Amino acid sequence: MKMYAFHCGGEKTLRSVFDPFDPDCGATIHPPYFFYLIRHPEGDVLFDCGAHPALIDDPRSRLGAAADLYDIVMAPGDDVVTRLHSLDIEPEAIGHVVQSHLHYDHAGGLEFLADAAVYVQKEELPFAYWPPVYQRDVFVREDFDSVRNWRALRGDHDIFNDGRLLIFATPGHTPGHQSLLVRLDSQAYILTGDAVYDKEKMEHRCLPGLLWSPDAVIESWERIEELQRRYDAKLIVTHDLHWESEIRLAPEQWYE
């Protein structure tokens, strides 16, 4: 088994999104966008699929006026199709897509993965289709409307029934958020998605600015830490501000 991390652009935003009580909460930060590919003997599995390529040239065409809230920085090639091609993989060949959640920076590639089974927690779908006012700007219905093969889960799901790829629910950021435990030969990893923005903030129990339920966030952090201890797993955080020194970048580098 091999795991690849694909960097696919990012945005400029305020530190308050990560922690509204940070003394430097008005500072500009540059969170990256990432998605991941796990090549399992029984098939390729994506964890998230980045933002839609229309955001490269014209975020307003996709996000409407909400685009002005985020300073999206994507270059040509920062999309799921181009990134998969760098490993000679056609998007139609992807059989499984695990969506941490359905925000635009994680689900924008779904229309190019139309043949895949798409795994979500069942609570994510009504929330994404009819979001509350405080998350209205971060869901784009066109991102996920083309999915034909939803797998709506209730909690844990072991994708190939061999203990190597375990989806587990981590609600809080959204009600249907989920993370993925990846047990490679030499090391276990947890792909947290947006259940964790920043490992240090999690350790200090500093809640992020964008969330659905603070109580659920804390419970999910406890679940992540429990699995982390049990499998001696390392955390990989999607919007890690320190990614340049931490993440092995596909296609040249991988995890195994």
Ligand SMILES: [Zn+2]
């Ligand atoms: Zn999100």
